[in-house]
Amino acid sequence: MHARSSPDSSTNQPKRRSRGRPRLEQVANIENELVEVALSEFLKHGYGDTSMANIVKAAGVSKTTLYSRFSSKEALFIAMMRKMIEGDLSTQIRADPSPSRSLADMLREFSYRSLQISLDPVHYGVIRLIYGESHRFPELRKAGEQLAQTSVSGILNILAGYAEREGLVFRNPEIPARSLTLMLRGFHLDVLLSENKVLNKARRREIDQFIALIVGTMDDW
Numbered sequence: 377m378h379a380r381s382s383p384d385s386s387t388n389q390p391k392r393r394s395r396g397r398p399r400l401e402q403v404a405n406i407e408n409e410l411v412e413v414a415l416s417e418f419l420k421h422g423y424g425d426t427s428m429a430n431i432v433k434a435a436g437v438s439k440t441t442l443y444s445r446f447s448s449k450e451a452l453f454i455a456m457m458r459k460m461i462e463g464d465l466s467t468q469i470r471a472d473p474s475p476s477r478s479l480a481d482m483l484r485e486f487s488y489r490s491l492q493i494s495l496d497p498v499h500y501g502v503i504r505l506i507y508g509e510s511h512r513f514p515e516l517r518k519a520g521e522q523l524a525q526t527s528v529s530g531i532l533n534i535l536a537g538y539a540e541r542e543g544l545v546f547r548n549p550e551i552p553a554r555s556l557t558l559m560l561r562g563f564h565l566d567v568l569l570s571e572n573k574v575l576n577k578a579r580r581r582e583i584d585q586f587i588a589l590i591v592g593t594m595d596d597w
Contacts, residue, residue, distance in 0.1 A: 407445050410435055411459050414452050419501045423453065423509045423516060450515040457519045460499065465489055466530035470537040479538045480591045486534060487560060487583050490527065491575050494564055500573070503564055527557040546597040552590045559586050 413435040417426045428449055432442050446452040469482050493499055503523075510516040531553035539546050563583075567573050 406437075406441065407455075408459070410437070410442060410445060411452070411456050415456050415460075415498070415502075418453065418456070418505060419498070423449075423505055423513055428452075450518075453515070453519060454522070457502070457522055460502065461523065461526050465493075466533035469534055479535075479594075480587050482534050482538065483531070483556065483587045483591070484584060486530060487556065487587065488575060488580065490530075490560055491563055491567075491579075491583075495567065495573060495575065500567075504568055507565065507568060524557055524561060527560060528553045531556055548597050552593075552597060555590060556587070559583075 410431070414426075414431050417431055417434055420426075421430070426449070428439075428442060431452070432439055435442070442452075446455060466486060469485055494503060506516050506520045506523075510520060528550070532549055535546060535549045535553065538544070539549075563579065
């Protein structure tokens with residue numbers, strides 16, 4: 377997707393694509409590459425200073441190629457977010473074969489792994505971008521809400537698996553799911569504002585205490 381130089385050319389020319397309607401797998405590849413280029417541009421320049429024209433140039437494609445797949449910068453950013461959070465961490469945790477694993481253990485693993493993922497340089501950069509520019513660009517709030525909803529859905533998945541295993545019925549599982557998600561978002565913000573960008577023992581202990589409080593109110597769910 378990026379501009380490349382031919383061996384006998386002194387100037388960089390965008391790589392031309394073959395004419396004709398692309399196959400389905402080619403369409404998917406083009407969209408994935410555009411999303412990857414957009415991610416790089418957003419992290420490099422920020423949301424406000426990245427334009428669709430910048431992405432067209434960096435990707436070495438035509439405006440038609442970009443706009444036929446993503447109608448706006450907002451749509452491209454949302455697609456980028458979806459790609460970042462694809463894959464269901466909660467399903468992996470539910471699939472653990474240990475039949476006696478406690479709910480607290482599963483929620484702790486989900487919380488630890490979610491925060492570790494968010495400390496990855498790319499995820500960290502995007503979260504920082506959302507927090508830093510959402511006051512100027514309301515569409516970034518939608519991306520932040522999508523991240524939060526992914527967390528809520530993952531926790532609900534774990535609660536549903538536990539309830540099924542134990543023969544329980546939770547009337548209001550959204551309450552603990554949203555409470556834990558808010559706590560995790562608070563940790564994201566704490567990491568952003570802190571020089572200590574690691575999931576250390578102190579932070580793990582705070583997560584453990586919060587989860588113990590949530591699980592302790594299970595009868596009220």
